[in-house]
Amino acid sequence: KANRTVAGAGLQDGGQINLEDHEKNGPATMDVPEGIEACIGNTPLFKIKSLSSETGCDILAKAEFLNGGGGSPKDRVALGIINLAEEQGLLTPHSGDTIYEGTVGSTGISLATVCRARGYLAYICMPSDQATEKSSLLLKLGAVVERVPPAPIVDPMHFVNRARTLAAEHTADPNRLGRGYFTDQFENEANWQAHYDGTGPEIFRQCGGNLDAFVAGAGTGGTIAGVARYLKPRLPDVKIVLADPQGSGLYNRIKYGVMFATTEKEGTRRRSQVDTIVEGIGINRVTANFEAGRELIDDAVKADDEQALAMARWLVEKDGIFVGSSSAVNCIAAVKTAQQLGPGHRIVTILCDSGTRHISKFWTRAGTIGGKTESKLEDVIGTQSQN
Ligand code: PMP
Numbered sequence: 380k381a382n383r384t385v386a387g388a389g390l391q392d393g394g395q396i397n398l399e400d401h402e403k404n405g406p407a408t409m410d411v412p413e414g415i416e417a418c419i420g421n422t423p424l425f426k427i428k429s430l431s432s433e434t435g436c437d438i439l440a441k442a443e444f445l446n447g448g449g450g451s452p453k454d455r456v457a458l459g460i461i462n463l464a465e466e467q468g469l470l471t472p473h474s475g476d477t478i479y480e481g482t483v484g485s486t487g488i489s490l491a492t493v494c495r496a497r498g499y500l501a502y503i504c505m506p507s508d509q510a511t512e513k514s515s516l517l518l519k520l521g522a523v524v525e526r527v528p529p530a531p532i533v534d535p536m537h538f539v540n541r542a543r544t545l546a547a548e549h550t551a552d553p554n555r556l557g558r559g560y561f562t563d564q565f566e567n568e569a570n571w572q573a574h575y576d577g578t579g580p581e582i583f584r585q586c587g588g589n590l591d592a593f594v595a596g597a598g599t600g601g602t603i604a605g606v607a608r609y610l611k612p613r614l615p616d617v618k619i620v621l622a623d624p625q626g627s628g629l630y631n632r633i634k635y636g637v638m639f640a641t642t643e644k645e646g647t648r649r650r651s652q653v654d655t656i657v658e659g660i661g662i663n664r665v666t667a668n669f670e671a672g673r674e675l676i677d678d679a680v681k682a683d684d685e686q687a688l689a690m691a692r693w694l695v696e697k698d699g700i701f702v703g704s705s706s707a708v709n710c711i712a713a714v715k716t717a718q719q720l721g722p723g724h725r726i727v728t729i730l731c732d733s734g735t736r737h738i739s740k741f742w743t744r745a746g747t748i749g750g751k752t753e754s755k756l757e758d759v760i761g762t763q764s765q766n
Pocket of ligand 1: 598603
Protein backbone atom coordinates (compact mmCIF):
# COMPACT_ATOMS: atom_id res chain seq x y z
CA LYS A 380 0.00 0.00 0.00
CA ALA A 381 1.38 3.41 -0.98
CA ASN A 382 2.07 5.74 1.90
CA ARG A 383 -0.57 8.40 2.20
CA THR A 384 0.90 11.88 2.24
CA VAL A 385 -0.56 15.33 2.62
CA ALA A 386 0.95 18.48 1.18
CA GLY A 387 0.98 21.78 2.96
CA ALA A 388 2.85 25.04 2.96
CA GLY A 389 5.26 25.42 5.82
CA LEU A 390 5.32 21.71 6.64
CA GLN A 391 8.66 20.02 7.06
CA ASP A 392 9.99 17.23 4.82
CA GLY A 393 9.41 19.22 1.66
CA GLY A 394 5.82 19.95 2.53
CA GLN A 395 4.86 16.27 2.84
CA ILE A 396 3.64 14.50 5.96
CA ASN A 397 3.63 10.74 6.02
CA LEU A 398 0.22 9.99 7.54
CA GLU A 399 0.92 6.33 8.45
CA ASP A 400 4.03 7.36 10.32
CA HIS A 401 2.20 10.11 12.16
CA GLU A 402 -0.74 7.88 13.08
CA LYS A 403 1.62 5.27 14.50
CA ASN A 404 4.21 7.46 16.21
CA GLY A 405 2.52 10.82 16.51
CA PRO A 406 4.02 14.05 15.24
CA ALA A 407 7.53 14.72 16.52
CA THR A 408 6.89 18.26 17.76
CA MET A 409 4.02 20.67 17.97
CA ASP A 410 4.41 23.74 15.78
CA VAL A 411 1.64 26.19 16.69
CA PRO A 412 2.14 29.96 16.39
CA GLU A 413 1.25 32.09 19.43
CA GLY A 414 -1.57 34.27 18.13
CA ILE A 415 -2.18 35.92 14.79
CA GLU A 416 0.92 38.12 15.13
CA ALA A 417 3.09 35.00 15.03
CA CYS A 418 1.58 34.19 11.61
CA ILE A 419 3.19 37.29 10.13
CA GLY A 420 6.25 36.56 8.00
CA ASN A 421 7.66 33.24 6.77
CA THR A 422 5.52 33.45 3.66
CA PRO A 423 5.96 30.85 0.90
CA LEU A 424 8.09 31.50 -2.18
CA PHE A 425 6.67 29.69 -5.19
CA LYS A 426 7.38 29.43 -8.88
CA ILE A 427 4.96 31.15 -11.26
CA LYS A 428 4.83 28.29 -13.72
CA SER A 429 3.45 30.08 -16.78
CA LEU A 430 5.88 33.02 -16.64
CA SER A 431 8.81 30.72 -15.90
CA SER A 432 8.15 28.45 -18.84
CA GLU A 433 7.53 31.40 -21.18
CA THR A 434 10.83 33.10 -20.27
CA GLY A 435 13.06 30.11 -19.54
CA CYS A 436 13.86 31.69 -16.17
CA ASP A 437 12.71 30.82 -12.68
CA ILE A 438 10.21 33.56 -11.86
CA LEU A 439 9.52 33.17 -8.18
CA ALA A 440 6.79 34.90 -6.20
CA LYS A 441 7.05 35.80 -2.54
CA ALA A 442 3.45 35.27 -1.48
CA GLU A 443 3.12 38.24 0.85
CA PHE A 444 -0.67 38.18 0.47
CA LEU A 445 -0.52 35.11 2.74
CA ASN A 446 0.75 37.08 5.73
CA GLY A 447 -1.34 36.28 8.77
CA GLY A 448 -2.50 39.73 9.88
CA GLY A 449 -3.97 41.95 7.17
CA GLY A 450 -2.73 39.81 4.29
CA SER A 451 0.04 42.01 2.83
CA PRO A 452 3.72 42.86 3.39
CA LYS A 453 2.50 45.72 5.55
CA ASP A 454 1.80 43.25 8.37
CA ARG A 455 5.54 43.02 8.88
CA VAL A 456 5.81 46.81 8.89
CA ALA A 457 2.89 47.36 11.28
CA LEU A 458 4.37 44.88 13.75
CA GLY A 459 7.87 46.38 13.39
CA ILE A 460 6.71 49.97 13.91
CA ILE A 461 4.52 49.12 16.91
CA ASN A 462 7.23 46.97 18.51
CA LEU A 463 9.76 49.80 18.18
CA ALA A 464 7.34 52.42 19.55
CA GLU A 465 6.60 50.17 22.55
CA GLU A 466 10.33 49.67 23.18
CA GLN A 467 10.80 53.45 23.06
CA GLY A 468 7.97 53.93 25.57
CA LEU A 469 5.83 55.81 23.04
CA LEU A 470 2.94 53.34 23.14
CA THR A 471 1.35 51.42 26.00
CA PRO A 472 -1.22 48.67 25.31
CA HIS A 473 -4.77 49.15 26.64
CA SER A 474 -4.05 52.72 27.73
CA GLY A 475 -6.22 54.47 25.14
CA ASP A 476 -3.16 55.16 22.97
CA THR A 477 -4.28 55.61 19.39
CA ILE A 478 -2.34 55.02 16.22
CA TYR A 479 -2.81 57.47 13.34
CA GLU A 480 -1.72 56.68 9.81
CA GLY A 481 -2.21 58.00 6.31
CA THR A 482 -2.46 55.10 3.93
CA VAL A 483 -3.98 53.99 0.64
CA GLY A 484 -5.17 50.89 2.45
CA SER A 485 -2.78 48.01 3.03
CA THR A 486 -0.84 49.62 5.86
CA GLY A 487 -4.10 50.70 7.48
CA ILE A 488 -5.51 47.20 7.34
CA SER A 489 -2.31 45.74 8.81
CA LEU A 490 -2.16 48.41 11.52
CA ALA A 491 -5.82 47.95 12.38
CA THR A 492 -5.27 44.20 12.76
CA VAL A 493 -2.13 44.47 14.86
CA CYS A 494 -3.73 47.27 16.94
CA ARG A 495 -6.64 44.96 17.79
CA ALA A 496 -4.23 42.19 18.76
CA ARG A 497 -2.16 44.54 20.94
CA GLY A 498 -4.82 46.76 22.52
CA TYR A 499 -4.63 50.03 20.58
CA LEU A 500 -7.13 52.07 18.62
CA ALA A 501 -6.44 52.78 14.97
CA TYR A 502 -7.42 55.99 13.13
CA ILE A 503 -6.83 55.71 9.41
CA CYS A 504 -6.85 58.56 6.90
CA MET A 505 -7.14 57.45 3.29
CA PRO A 506 -7.81 59.10 -0.06
CA SER A 507 -11.42 58.79 -1.17
CA ASP A 508 -10.52 57.44 -4.63
CA GLN A 509 -9.20 54.10 -3.32
CA ALA A 510 -11.21 50.89 -3.67
CA THR A 511 -14.07 50.83 -1.15
CA GLU A 512 -13.30 47.25 -0.07
CA LYS A 513 -10.39 48.62 1.91
CA SER A 514 -12.35 51.21 3.90
CA SER A 515 -15.18 48.72 4.52
CA LEU A 516 -12.67 46.21 5.84
CA LEU A 517 -11.06 48.84 8.08
CA LEU A 518 -14.44 49.65 9.61
CA LYS A 519 -15.07 45.96 10.28
CA LEU A 520 -11.72 45.86 12.08
CA GLY A 521 -12.99 48.62 14.35
CA ALA A 522 -10.73 51.35 12.97
CA VAL A 523 -11.92 54.90 12.57
CA VAL A 524 -11.70 55.77 8.88
CA GLU A 525 -11.50 59.26 7.52
CA ARG A 526 -11.65 59.43 3.72
CA VAL A 527 -10.07 62.65 2.51
CA PRO A 528 -10.24 64.10 -0.99
CA PRO A 529 -7.15 63.31 -3.12
CA ALA A 530 -4.78 66.23 -2.62
CA PRO A 531 -1.13 67.08 -3.22
CA ILE A 532 1.37 66.49 -0.41
CA VAL A 533 1.66 70.25 0.23
CA ASP A 534 -2.06 70.34 1.16
CA PRO A 535 -2.77 70.02 4.92
CA MET A 536 -5.65 67.67 4.02
CA HIS A 537 -3.37 65.24 2.16
CA PHE A 538 -3.98 61.91 3.92
CA VAL A 539 -0.48 61.80 5.42
CA ASN A 540 -0.59 65.39 6.73
CA ARG A 541 -4.07 64.85 8.12
CA ALA A 542 -2.96 61.80 10.12
CA ARG A 543 0.12 63.63 11.47
CA THR A 544 -2.01 66.61 12.59
CA LEU A 545 -4.65 64.44 14.28
CA ALA A 546 -2.02 62.48 16.23
CA ALA A 547 -0.46 65.72 17.53
CA GLU A 548 -3.89 67.11 18.45
CA HIS A 549 -4.74 63.93 20.35
CA THR A 550 -1.51 64.04 22.38
CA ALA A 551 -1.96 67.75 23.13
CA ASP A 552 -5.54 67.32 24.38
CA PRO A 553 -5.59 66.68 28.17
CA ASN A 554 -9.24 65.62 28.00
CA ARG A 555 -8.52 62.64 25.79
CA LEU A 556 -7.47 59.20 26.93
CA GLY A 557 -3.99 58.04 25.96
CA ARG A 558 -1.64 59.54 23.41
CA GLY A 559 -1.74 59.90 19.65
CA TYR A 560 1.06 58.17 17.74
CA PHE A 561 1.71 58.90 14.07
CA THR A 562 3.24 55.73 12.63
CA ASP A 563 4.53 57.60 9.56
CA GLN A 564 5.12 54.66 7.22
CA PHE A 565 6.76 56.83 4.54
CA GLU A 566 9.45 58.31 6.78
CA ASN A 567 9.67 55.82 9.66
CA GLU A 568 12.73 53.67 8.97
CA ALA A 569 11.34 50.80 11.04
CA ASN A 570 9.48 50.16 7.76
CA TRP A 571 12.48 49.11 5.63
CA GLN A 572 14.04 47.53 8.71
CA ALA A 573 11.10 45.07 8.92
CA HIS A 574 11.91 43.89 5.38
CA TYR A 575 15.64 43.80 6.15
CA ASP A 576 14.90 41.60 9.16
CA GLY A 577 12.23 39.40 7.54
CA THR A 578 11.50 39.51 3.82
CA GLY A 579 15.15 39.76 2.74
CA PRO A 580 16.58 36.87 4.81
CA GLU A 581 13.57 34.69 3.97
CA ILE A 582 14.07 35.19 0.22
CA PHE A 583 17.82 34.53 0.55
CA ARG A 584 17.21 31.33 2.49
CA GLN A 585 14.33 30.12 0.29
CA CYS A 586 16.54 30.56 -2.80
CA GLY A 587 19.36 28.60 -1.21
CA GLY A 588 21.43 31.78 -1.16
CA ASN A 589 21.31 32.24 -4.92
CA LEU A 590 19.22 34.61 -7.02
CA ASP A 591 19.96 36.90 -9.95
CA ALA A 592 17.36 39.64 -9.55
CA PHE A 593 14.83 41.04 -7.11
CA VAL A 594 11.97 43.04 -8.61
CA ALA A 595 9.47 45.17 -6.66
CA GLY A 596 7.38 48.29 -6.86
CA ALA A 597 7.61 51.05 -4.28
CA GLY A 598 4.83 52.78 -2.40
CA THR A 599 6.83 53.91 0.60
CA GLY A 600 9.91 52.11 -0.74
CA GLY A 601 10.25 50.02 2.42
CA THR A 602 10.08 46.64 0.70
CA ILE A 603 12.62 47.31 -2.05
CA ALA A 604 14.99 49.17 0.28
CA GLY A 605 14.92 46.58 3.07
CA VAL A 606 15.31 43.59 0.74
CA ALA A 607 18.03 45.31 -1.34
CA ARG A 608 19.99 46.25 1.77
CA TYR A 609 19.90 42.64 2.93
CA LEU A 610 20.71 41.01 -0.42
CA LYS A 611 23.35 43.31 -1.94
CA PRO A 612 26.14 42.75 0.60
CA ARG A 613 25.59 38.98 0.33
CA LEU A 614 25.11 38.83 -3.44
CA PRO A 615 26.92 41.82 -4.98
CA ASP A 616 25.83 40.79 -8.49
CA VAL A 617 22.11 40.59 -7.70
CA LYS A 618 20.12 43.08 -9.78
CA ILE A 619 17.60 45.17 -7.91
CA VAL A 620 14.85 46.33 -10.27
CA LEU A 621 12.09 48.84 -9.51
CA ALA A 622 8.66 48.10 -11.00
CA ASP A 623 6.84 51.38 -11.55
CA PRO A 624 3.29 52.07 -12.74
CA GLN A 625 2.39 54.84 -15.16
CA GLY A 626 2.17 58.30 -13.64
CA SER A 627 4.84 57.62 -11.01
CA GLY A 628 8.06 59.64 -10.80
CA LEU A 629 10.27 56.88 -9.41
CA TYR A 630 11.14 55.42 -12.82
CA ASN A 631 12.65 58.74 -13.87
CA ARG A 632 14.39 59.05 -10.49
CA ILE A 633 16.22 55.77 -11.11
CA LYS A 634 16.78 56.09 -14.84
CA TYR A 635 17.68 59.77 -15.10
CA GLY A 636 18.20 60.96 -11.52
CA VAL A 637 15.27 63.38 -11.65
CA MET A 638 11.95 63.16 -9.90
CA PHE A 639 9.08 64.00 -12.19
CA ALA A 640 6.31 61.97 -13.67
CA THR A 641 4.82 62.15 -17.12
CA THR A 642 1.59 60.56 -18.14
CA GLU A 643 1.86 58.72 -21.42
CA LYS A 644 -1.43 60.02 -22.71
CA GLU A 645 -1.17 63.67 -21.80
CA GLY A 646 2.60 64.06 -21.78
CA THR A 647 2.18 66.48 -18.90
CA ARG A 648 4.15 66.76 -15.71
CA ARG A 649 2.37 65.67 -12.59
CA ARG A 650 3.94 66.32 -9.24
CA SER A 651 1.38 65.12 -6.73
CA GLN A 652 -1.13 62.48 -7.79
CA VAL A 653 -0.04 59.25 -9.35
CA ASP A 654 -2.20 58.91 -12.43
CA THR A 655 -2.86 55.16 -12.58
CA ILE A 656 -5.47 52.57 -11.73
CA VAL A 657 -2.76 50.69 -9.83
CA GLU A 658 -3.01 51.04 -6.05
CA GLY A 659 -0.20 50.88 -3.51
CA ILE A 660 2.86 51.56 -5.66
CA GLY A 661 4.18 54.59 -7.49
CA ILE A 662 4.89 57.93 -5.87
CA ASN A 663 5.99 61.40 -6.89
CA ARG A 664 8.01 62.52 -3.93
CA VAL A 665 11.18 61.51 -2.14
CA THR A 666 10.59 59.43 1.01
CA ALA A 667 13.09 58.27 3.63
CA ASN A 668 12.22 54.63 3.00
CA PHE A 669 12.79 54.85 -0.75
CA GLU A 670 15.99 56.83 -0.26
CA ALA A 671 17.24 54.14 2.13
CA GLY A 672 17.60 51.81 -0.86
CA ARG A 673 17.75 54.09 -3.89
CA GLU A 674 21.45 53.75 -4.56
CA LEU A 675 21.14 49.95 -4.54
CA ILE A 676 18.50 49.95 -7.31
CA ASP A 677 20.13 49.01 -10.62
CA ASP A 678 17.27 49.50 -13.03
CA ALA A 679 13.60 50.42 -13.39
CA VAL A 680 10.80 49.04 -15.55
CA LYS A 681 7.60 50.91 -16.30
CA ALA A 682 4.19 49.32 -16.83
CA ASP A 683 1.04 51.03 -18.04
CA ASP A 684 -2.48 50.31 -16.81
CA GLU A 685 -3.49 48.17 -19.78
CA GLN A 686 -0.47 45.93 -19.24
CA ALA A 687 -1.29 45.64 -15.54
CA LEU A 688 -4.87 44.62 -16.31
CA ALA A 689 -3.68 42.11 -18.91
CA MET A 690 -1.10 40.58 -16.58
CA ALA A 691 -3.66 40.25 -13.78
CA ARG A 692 -5.98 38.36 -16.17
CA TRP A 693 -3.08 36.22 -17.40
CA LEU A 694 -2.12 35.16 -13.87
CA VAL A 695 -5.65 33.96 -13.18
CA GLU A 696 -6.15 32.32 -16.54
CA LYS A 697 -2.83 30.46 -16.70
CA ASP A 698 -1.94 29.90 -13.06
CA GLY A 699 -5.04 30.42 -10.89
CA ILE A 700 -3.32 33.31 -9.10
CA PHE A 701 -5.77 36.09 -8.16
CA VAL A 702 -3.90 39.20 -7.08
CA GLY A 703 -4.14 42.98 -6.98
CA SER A 704 -2.76 45.61 -9.30
CA SER A 705 0.67 46.16 -7.74
CA SER A 706 1.40 42.43 -7.95
CA ALA A 707 0.55 42.52 -11.66
CA VAL A 708 2.99 45.40 -12.22
CA ASN A 709 5.67 43.47 -10.33
CA CYS A 710 5.12 40.44 -12.60
CA ILE A 711 5.43 42.55 -15.76
CA ALA A 712 8.74 43.92 -14.51
CA ALA A 713 9.87 40.42 -13.54
CA VAL A 714 9.18 39.16 -17.08
CA LYS A 715 11.00 42.11 -18.65
CA THR A 716 13.95 41.53 -16.32
CA ALA A 717 13.97 37.84 -17.30
CA GLN A 718 14.01 38.82 -20.97
CA GLN A 719 16.93 41.15 -20.39
CA LEU A 720 18.96 38.62 -18.39
CA GLY A 721 18.14 35.71 -20.72
CA PRO A 722 17.10 32.13 -19.93
CA GLY A 723 18.45 30.27 -16.91
CA HIS A 724 18.24 33.10 -14.36
CA ARG A 725 16.31 33.27 -11.12
CA ILE A 726 14.12 36.30 -10.50
CA VAL A 727 12.17 36.95 -7.32
CA THR A 728 9.23 39.32 -7.07
CA ILE A 729 6.41 40.07 -4.62
CA LEU A 730 2.72 39.23 -4.76
CA CYS A 731 1.51 41.97 -2.43
CA ASP A 732 -2.18 41.43 -1.89
CA SER A 733 -5.18 39.44 -3.03
CA GLY A 734 -7.46 40.49 -5.87
CA THR A 735 -10.38 40.37 -3.45
CA ARG A 736 -9.26 43.82 -2.25
CA HIS A 737 -9.54 45.20 -5.75
CA ILE A 738 -12.83 43.81 -7.07
CA SER A 739 -14.75 47.08 -7.29
CA LYS A 740 -12.12 49.08 -9.13
CA PHE A 741 -9.17 47.30 -10.76
CA TRP A 742 -10.86 43.93 -11.32
CA THR A 743 -14.04 45.54 -12.60
CA ARG A 744 -11.94 47.12 -15.32
CA ALA A 745 -9.99 43.93 -15.86
CA GLY A 746 -13.23 42.16 -16.77
CA THR A 747 -14.11 38.51 -16.41
CA ILE A 748 -11.84 35.61 -17.11
CA GLY A 749 -13.14 33.78 -20.12
CA GLY A 750 -13.88 37.13 -21.72
CA LYS A 751 -10.93 39.12 -23.03
CA THR A 752 -7.92 36.97 -22.25
CA GLU A 753 -4.42 36.99 -23.60
CA SER A 754 -3.11 33.89 -25.29
CA LYS A 755 0.48 35.03 -25.73
CA LEU A 756 2.80 36.82 -23.32
CA GLU A 757 3.50 39.43 -26.00
CA ASP A 758 -0.18 40.39 -25.77
CA VAL A 759 0.42 41.25 -22.12
CA ILE A 760 3.72 43.06 -22.10
CA GLY A 761 4.13 44.06 -25.75
CA THR A 762 6.69 42.75 -28.21
CA GLN A 763 9.57 44.96 -27.14
CA SER A 764 11.84 43.43 -24.54
CA GLN A 765 13.21 46.80 -23.40
CA ASN A 766 11.51 49.02 -20.83
N1 PMP B 1 1.45 46.81 -2.97
C1 PMP B 1 0.44 47.29 -2.24
C2 PMP B 1 -0.95 46.77 -2.48
C3 PMP B 1 0.67 48.26 -1.26
O1 PMP B 1 -0.35 48.77 -0.55
C4 PMP B 1 2.00 48.72 -1.06
C5 PMP B 1 2.30 49.72 0.00
N2 PMP B 1 1.66 50.97 -0.15
C6 PMP B 1 3.02 48.22 -1.86
C7 PMP B 1 2.70 47.25 -2.79
C8 PMP B 1 4.44 48.77 -1.80
O2 PMP B 1 5.17 48.50 -0.67
P1 PMP B 1 6.19 49.53 -0.06
O3 PMP B 1 5.43 50.56 0.69
O4 PMP B 1 7.03 48.69 0.85
O5 PMP B 1 7.01 50.17 -1.13
